[in-house]
Amino acid sequence: MQHILAQRLETLRNAGLFRQLRTIRHYTGSHAEVDGEPLVLFSSNDYLGYATHPTLLAAARAASCSATSATASPLVNGFWEEHHLLVRELCNWKGVEDAMLFPAGYQGNVALMSALLHSPHDQVFSDALNHASIIDGCRLGRGTVHVYRHNDIEHLESLLVAHVGNGLRTIVTDAVYSMDGDVAPLVALLELAKRHNALLVVDEAHSTGVLGARGQGVTEIFGSHPDHLLTFGTFGKALGSMGAYATGTQLQIDYLRNMARGYIFSTAFPPGIAHVNRTAVQMLAKGEQVDALKHNIRALAEGLTRAGWDFSQQKTAIFPIVVGEAETAVDLSLGLRQAGFFVPAIRYPTVARGTARLRIALNANHTPEAIERLIVSLIREYNNTGLPKKGDV
Structure with missing residues (x-):
C-alpha cells in the first residue's frame, strides 16, 4: 500500500503538480x-x-456566547439565536423570503447540488468552468448532469430544448469564475431559466463585494430576487469570516433544509461566528x-x-x-x-x-x-x- 501512495506522489512531483502547506x-x-x-x-x-477590519475584529472580541460550539446540526439544537439574527440580516440584505447557513462553502455547494438532483428524473445544466464543489455535488446526486460550454448561452438553450423531462431542472453557474475572473451572462441565464421553467442557481462566492456599484452582486444586477433564482455565497471571502449561505424563496429554502444531507448531518458553525458574519453583512450593506x-x-x-x-x-x-x-x-x-x-x-x-x-x-x-x-x-x-x-x- 505504501509504495502505491509513494509512486503517485512521485508522479505529481515529476509533473510539477506536488503541493504542500x-x-x-x-x-x-x-x-x-x-x-x-x-x-x-x-x-x-x-x-x-474585512478579515483585519477594526469593526469586524471588534465584533469577534465582543461575540460573548455561552458556548464555543453550536453543539449539534441546525435541525437538532444547533440553530441558536445568533444564527436566527444572521438569517434575518441576510434576508433583509438580499431582499429574500428566507436563507440557510452552512459551515463552509464547499460543503454547502455539495449539499445544495446533490439535493437538487434528488430524483433520477432531475436534471442539472452546469457551466463547464463551475467550481469543483458544484461539480462534486452534482456527482453525488441521483439525476442527470448536462455540461454546457463556458458562458455559451446558445449551447445551454440547445441542451434545455433537447432534455425536457418531468423532474426538477436546474441551471447552475458561478457568478464570477474563480480561476478566470470573468463574469457569467447572468441576465441571459435568468431569462433562459424563466423560459424553460428551470431554477437558476448562482454561486456568488467571488461576486459578493465585487460586482455592482455597491458590491451587492446578483441582487444589484437583477434589482430584485426573482422566484426562479436561488443564490449561494460564502462568508469566507469578501465578508472576511467563515461559513456559507443560500438565499431564496420560502419554498426553496424549506426544500433544502429537509433534503440537503450535508446540511442535515453537519454541526452548525459556532454562534460567535454568526455574530461576526452578521456584522460583516451590515458592513457590506453600507458599501464599506x-x-x-x-x-x-x-x-x-x-x-x-x-x-x-x-x-x-x-x-x-x-x-x-x-x-x-x-x-x-x-x-x-x-x-x-x-x-x-x-x-x-x-x-x-x-x-x-x-x-x-x-x-x-x-x-x-x-x-x-x-x-x-x-x-x-x-x-x-x-x-x-x-x-x-x-x-x-
Missing part, C-alpha cells in the same frame, strides 16, 4: 509572513480587507471598502493592459496570467516571491492541463505603490520565461 503569520490585509518571509500578498480572497477595491481593480487592469495583457474590460478582483505549463507557472511564482510578492501558481487539476497560470487576487488594502511594483516585477519575470514578451508600463 505554507504557514501564514501576521496577516495585515495585504501583507503577511509566508513561511517566515515577509511578502505582499496577491493571493487572498479577502477582497474588501467597495470603492477602494474598485479603484485597485481599475489601477491593475490599466497597468497590465499597458504592459500587453488585455484586461481592458476587467470587472473583478481576479487577474489570471495564463502561461501554459505548470513548471513555467511555478518558476514565475518563485521569481515574484524573490521580488517580495506572493502570487500562487495555479495548476492542474485546479485548471485544465496546459493552462497553468498565476492568479493575482486584489483586495481593497493594496496600495498604489504595491500594485505598480507588482506590475514591474511581473513584466521582468515574465520576460525571463521565454514566452512572448510583454511591454513596459
Whole structure:
C-alpha cells in the first residue's frame, strides 16, 4: 500500500503538480509572513480587507456566547439565536423570503447540488468552468448532469430544448469564475431559466463585494430576487469570516433544509461566528471598502493592459496570467516571491492541463505603490520565461 501512495506522489512531483502547506503569520490585509518571509500578498480572497477590519475584529472580541460550539446540526439544537439574527440580516440584505447557513462553502455547494438532483428524473445544466464543489455535488446526486460550454448561452438553450423531462431542472453557474475572473451572462441565464421553467442557481462566492456599484452582486444586477433564482455565497471571502449561505424563496429554502444531507448531518458553525458574519453583512450593506477595491481593480487592469495583457474590460478582483505549463507557472511564482510578492501558481487539476497560470487576487488594502511594483516585477519575470514578451508600463 505504501509504495502505491509513494509512486503517485512521485508522479505529481515529476509533473510539477506536488503541493504542500505554507504557514501564514501576521496577516495585515495585504501583507503577511509566508513561511517566515515577509511578502505582499496577491493571493487572498479577502477582497474588501474585512478579515483585519477594526469593526469586524471588534465584533469577534465582543461575540460573548455561552458556548464555543453550536453543539449539534441546525435541525437538532444547533440553530441558536445568533444564527436566527444572521438569517434575518441576510434576508433583509438580499431582499429574500428566507436563507440557510452552512459551515463552509464547499460543503454547502455539495449539499445544495446533490439535493437538487434528488430524483433520477432531475436534471442539472452546469457551466463547464463551475467550481469543483458544484461539480462534486452534482456527482453525488441521483439525476442527470448536462455540461454546457463556458458562458455559451446558445449551447445551454440547445441542451434545455433537447432534455425536457418531468423532474426538477436546474441551471447552475458561478457568478464570477474563480480561476478566470470573468463574469457569467447572468441576465441571459435568468431569462433562459424563466423560459424553460428551470431554477437558476448562482454561486456568488467571488461576486459578493465585487460586482455592482455597491458590491451587492446578483441582487444589484437583477434589482430584485426573482422566484426562479436561488443564490449561494460564502462568508469566507469578501465578508472576511467563515461559513456559507443560500438565499431564496420560502419554498426553496424549506426544500433544502429537509433534503440537503450535508446540511442535515453537519454541526452548525459556532454562534460567535454568526455574530461576526452578521456584522460583516451590515458592513457590506453600507458599501464599506467597495470603492477602494474598485479603484485597485481599475489601477491593475490599466497597468497590465499597458504592459500587453488585455484586461481592458476587467470587472473583478481576479487577474489570471495564463502561461501554459505548470513548471513555467511555478518558476514565475518563485521569481515574484524573490521580488517580495506572493502570487500562487495555479495548476492542474485546479485548471485544465496546459493552462497553468498565476492568479493575482486584489483586495481593497493594496496600495498604489504595491500594485505598480507588482506590475514591474511581473513584466521582468515574465520576460525571463521565454514566452512572448510583454511591454513596459
